[in-house]
Amino acid sequence: MASTPPHLPASDSLATRARDHLWMPFTRHSVYEDGGQVPVIVRGDGAYVWDEAGRRYLDGLSGLYTVQLGHGRTEIGEAMARQAAELAFFPIWSYAHPRAIELAERLAHLAPGDLNRVFFTSGGGEAVESAWKLAKQYFKLVGQPTRHKVISRSVAYHGTTQGALSITGIPYAKQPFEPLVPSSMRVPNTNAYRAPEELRDDEKAFGRWAADRIEEAIVFEGAETVAAVFLEPVQNAGGCFPPPPGYLERVREICDRHGVLMVADETITAFGRIGDTFAMSRFGVTPDIITCAKGMTSGYAPMGAMIASDRLFEPFRHGSAMFLHGFTWSGHPVGAAAALASLDIFEREGIHAHVRENEEGFRRTLERLHDLPIVGDVRGAGYFFAVELVQDKAQRLTLSDEQAERVLRGYLSTALFDLGLYCRADDRGDPIVQLSPPLIIGQSEFDEIEQILRTVLTEAWNRL
């Protein structure tokens, strides 16, 4: 009886109850109102999940870029249960508890450079929001009160709260909520496939060009008004844009030259996704702030963090200064226990090394799809790849809005799922299919992903 609310007939399926009462984020509910069935996932084990009818799916997106270590890790659940029994909740507002302390210490050791100060949040958007607010308050405390603006990159997604959404570079996601927090502006991202034609064959020149657009924006706005540049080491929205060689180094130099903070939004790229705890460490560049979330607990609990450098904490060490900001759930003991247990497994099982050893195999397997006429580009890093779809390969011509609607939304997502692959078909930028699987998989799962994509993309071409 416990699972069926008393006011509903027991015969109603979970899908029907979801349709009637669950308000799903970023979801066209008309699909379900018009007879579509809400997919209900009931169980997971390793890289696979099962729906209520017992069908199995390869989790090609790690849930939502979260389940790094795969599903069904009872060890993490047990650590959480122990913590709930010992101390389920206590805030870290002027107090502390062991798990938050241990996790902060561990993240500080894992983070690059002198990023030693960990401010916990419950997700990525809150971490981004926190970073912008810290940048503003920090500059006021150090006597540069006009620095408040932020620069971020086109098509980048940084969250949905009003500050994080303002930093986001996806116009249609912002329009319903305008006016947002003022003072954020966009520069080009590092989509090499769509680079200006004269730079397409020279990655370094493209990287230099893209970084210089940031400097141009800083100078144009007046450096004394700019607080921070936000960027993902490998940009998610638009489809896994890695940094061209030299790009992050140059952005670092530009930020230093103009006294602007460099914020690496590692909500997706941290915790092994790119083969290291933080992608910025792998790329050898130290930002002033890292924002992270998702994979920190391998998805077993909601948890995020903003990790700031010693320099940014310094003015808060004295007198009456305090960061006037926080969340009830900051540093939740059960979430922190999940994160610590997850980090233990990362170390014990050598997950970063596994990703580094296999990333080229993953790339090569996906690159086999280049023989299909609809596949324009395969790109990414670590266990984070996108396949871009085009209607004309030679001209790199993207799908029309009508084709994207009909084929991407109307066919691809469902067809991939029906064949047993959960992943993302996305047209926030140019249309892509995105893969971000659990970090434990190897060649046999890469092959399975390629086979399903091949079948569905072949049919998608026929339907264009």
Ligand SMILES: Cc1ncc(COP(=O)(O)O)c(C=O)c1O
């Ligand atoms: C780069 C980046 N920043 C921020 C966010 C927002 O994170 P959350 O949904 O946990 O608020 C996301 C979510 O996907 C993200 O990819």
